[in-house]
Amino acid sequence: MTYLPDFIRIRWQRPSLDPKTPSLALLSPEELTRVGDRGFIQARMLLRELAGELLFLDPAAVPLSATCPDCGGPHGQPRIPGLTVSLSHCAAAIVAVAALEGTVGVDVEPLGGTAERDAAIADVTGGGGIRHWTSVEAALKADGRGLRVDPRGVNVTRVSATVGDARYELWHPELAGDLQTTVAWRA
Ligand SMILES: CC(C)(COP(=O)(O)OP(=O)(O)OC[C@H]1O[C@@H](n2cnc3c(N)ncnc32)[C@H](O)[C@@H]1OP(=O)(O)O)[C@@H](O)C(=O)NCCC(=O)NCCS
Ligand SMILES: [Zn+2]
Structure with missing residues (x-):
């Protein structure tokens, strides 16, 4: 079992949202544009719940923004003053992380994907598997540019990912048996 250092907090759920949930009241008008x-x-x-606990704020009062630098839409790197945060969601899980210091990124992918997916991952990682790919994505999300950076240029070991001159530490928390999750962090 991989444990994260105390300054990195992680929370995850299975996808389960009932679109009529009253907790939609937590969301900002910008977030509600993506309610579908x-x-x-x-x-x-x-x-919002994770950050609210760390900042002693009501979830609805957490000043979360995620403006895309390319188009201005609400789908860029999430930002909350006082923390660094990252999100990942796939068909099998929703994961949020927050770090009290440094810069953090997270990626989750289902294990046991299709042969086409695994071939695409092997292609883009030079023969790497799913953990290599979540490592690349977590590091590029911590970097903040995401896939604007060529993922083939990210150098990955089990414990680190290097993007240009920046070295990120990696953890692979075992959230559930069907998920591959990687957290990347840099001071
Ligand atoms: C970030 C990125 C690597 C995530 O890809 P993914 O594996 O398909 O999706 P994940 O669920 O793991 O992560 C998505 C989350 O990453 C976050 N994110 C988006 N851009 C990010 C960035 N540049 N850096 C860090 N995090 C980012 C968002 O919270 C996003 O959640 P949302 O889609 O609900 O808004 C990829 O979307 C990317 O590189 N985006 C930047 C390029 C781009 O899309 N430009 C848009 C031009 S209009
Ligand atoms: Zn955009």
């Missing part, structure tokens, strides 16, 4: 995207909405609510 359930993974997005559940991830934002999970992040």
